[in-house]
Amino acid sequence: MVLRNLKKSYNGRCVLELDELSLEKGKIYAVIGANGSGKSTLAKLAAGVLGHDGGRTEKPDLSIGYMPQKSFAFRMSLRKNMLINGDDAQRAQELLGALKLGHLSEAKAKRLSGGETARMALARLLMRDYELLVLDEPSSAMDIESTLLAERLIRDYRDRTGCAVLIVTHSINQAERIADEVLFLSEGRLIERGSPEKLIKHSENEITRRFIEFYSK
Amino acid sequence: METALHKAIELIFSGSALLEDIVWVTVRMSLASSLTALLIGVPFGVLFGSGSFPGKRILVVINRTLMGLPPVVCGLLCYLMFCGVGPLRHLELLYTVTGMVIAQIILITPIVIGMMEPFVSGIYPDIRETARGMGISRIKTLGLLINESRYQIFSTYLMALSRALAEVGAVSMVGGAIAYKTNVMTTAIMNFTNMGNFTTALALGIILLAGSLVINAAVSLMQGRAETWC
Ligand SMILES: Nc1ncnc2c1ncn2[C@@H]1O[C@H](COP(=O)(O)OP(=O)(O)OP(=O)(O)O)[C@@H](O)[C@H]1O
Ligand SMILES: [Mg+2]
Numbered sequence: 232m233v234l235r236n237l238k239k240s241y242n243g244r245c246v247l248e249l250d251e252l253s254l255e256k257g258k259i260y261a262v263i264g265a266n267g268s269g270k271s272t273l274a275k276l277a278a279g280v281l282g283h284d285g286g287r288t289e290k291p292d293l294s295i296g297y298m299p300q301k302s303f304a305f306r307m308s309l310r311k312n313m314l315i316n317g318d319d320a321q322r323a324q325e326l327l328g329a330l331k332l333g334h335l336s337e338a339k340a341k342r343l344s345g346g347e348t349a350r351m352a353l354a355r356l357l358m359r360d361y362e363l364l365v366l367d368e369p370s371s372a373m374d375i376e377s378t379l380l381a382e383r384l385i386r387d388y389r390d391r392t393g394c395a396v397l398i399v400t401h402s403i404n405q406a407e408r409i410a411d412e413v414l415f416l417s418e419g420r421l422i423e424r425g426s427p428e429k430l431i432k433h434s435e436n437e438i439t440r441r442f443i444e445f446y447s448k
Numbered sequence: 449m450e451t452a453l454h455k456a457i458e459l460i461f462s463g464s465a466l467l468e469d470i471v472w473v474t475v476r477m478s479l480a481s482s483l484t485a486l487l488i489g490v491p492f493g494v495l496f497g498s499g500s501f502p503g504k505r506i507l508v509v510i511n512r513t514l515m516g517l518p519p520v521v522c523g524l525l526c527y528l529m530f531c532g533v534g535p536l537r538h539l540e541l542l543y544t545v546t547g548m549v550i551a552q553i554i555l556i557t558p559i560v561i562g563m564m565e566p567f568v569s570g571i572y573p574d575i576r577e578t579a580r581g582m583g584i585s586r587i588k589t590l591g592l593l594i595n596e597s598r599y600q601i602f603s604t605y606l607m608a609l610s611r612a613l614a615e616v617g618a619v620s621m622v623g624g625a626i627a628y629k630t631n632v633m634t635t636a637i638m639n640f641t642n643m644g645n646f647t648t649a650l651a652l653g654i655i656l657l658a659g660s661l662v663i664n665a666a667v668s669l670m671q672g673r674a675e676t677w678c
Pocket of ligand 1: 269300
């Protein structure tokens with residue numbers, strides 16, 4: 232699948248400029264980059280939740296699931312939050328269980344902690360089968376154990392549905408663990424993309440090397 | 449003063465037909481105007497808070513201006529519309545409860561919109577992004593937005609009701625405070641005071657205050673629930 236014309240500017244300042252992005256079904260892509268490098272903008276454009284300016288983003292006709300950087304809990308129980316995105320009650324319970332929220336299914340979602348809210352939001356999104364999954368820092372509020380559980384859940388989902396996954400992360404370790412390919416963004420541009428091994432360990436690009444070096448300190 | 453208070457309380461429990469009628473007209477008028485204002489105002493508040501269309505900012509500014517419309521000005525305008533030479537004279541609304549309800553709707557609807565709009569525009573971006581991210585239909589997203597606003601709608605309603613109960617300027621001009629017809633508590637308090645009948649005025653004042661107390665207790669309970677219960 233190819234997404235074309237991923238461009239966005241605010242008040243004349245271009246925050247993302249990408250002509251095209253090709254993704255393969257069944258693969259997991261990690262997007263890394265500094266604060267403000269345009270990762271969330273890329274995720275939103277890919278997911279189609281952001282108004283375009285000028286050049287409209289062209290997307291193949293796919294079902295896309297998107298998890299925003301800021302998770303939102305609806306004012307109802309966790310179980311009902313899950314059922315917003317589908318009606319399979321058993322699947323809802325399994326997904327909550329997979330992220331260790333099973334015992335909270337009747338609790339008020341607004342009362343969850345930050346990490347718990349993110350876990351619920353991920354589980355809620357996975358209620359439905361999408362062809363492209365876009366996750367904006369799904370585990371940035373989660374502890375290590377939950378992060379690993381979430382990664383396993385995402386991988387299982389990918390294996391079952393054969394979807395492509397675009398996952399924004401600040402963790403180089405996470406990118407190495409989960410991604411088939413890493414995309415490095417800087418100042419709204421795609422600097423480099425490649426296998427984790429190549430991009431993280433043996434990049435020939437000066438900007439990438441500096442970024443990775445800084446992060447692994 | 450003490451005996452006046454004593455007599456007023458006695459009067460409240462004496463089952464006076466005049467008092468009963470005044471309270472009944474007040475309740476009818478306030479419920480009709482606050483509920484209608486809510487039915488008109490909530491959709492507009494939601495639209496202003498969640499929609500984006502040309503002219504929205506201007507409409508919001510106009511609404512803020514209308515929120516500050518002095519009741520007597522509203523009363524005057526309605527009077528001019530409904531009176532013997534006014535354009536709406538054939539509707540025969542002057543000195544009727546319906547006419548008073550219309551005047552109050554004009555006063556209260558902007559307040560309902562003004563309480564809903566900032567609330568909705570505060571929560572809508574997150575809801576929209578989350579719902580769109582799941583691929584949920586617009587109509588279902590609207591349902592989620594309204595569900596998320598339920599406490600705000602309720603406390604807005606109570607606010608509208610207490611405004612309707614306490615308002616005097618517009619209803620006295622449009623209704624004319626006719627006994628057993630359009631006399632409500634606030635206008636009756638004014639009349640009885642002018643006549644020197646402080647006992648009845650005080651009795652009505654106490655009833656009005658008690659009503660307001662109940663409403664405000666409900667609002668505070670609601671806010672407590674919205675914060676802790678969620
Ligand atoms: N609504 C907006 N108005 C103006 N500028 C914006 C808006 N949204 C984003 N930006 C700018 O666009 C740039 C890219 O933002 P984006 O959210 O994509 O960054 P990011 O890579 O996701 O950063 P982070 O790691 O902090 O999440 C930032 O400089 C930001 O200030
Ligand atoms: Mg971001």
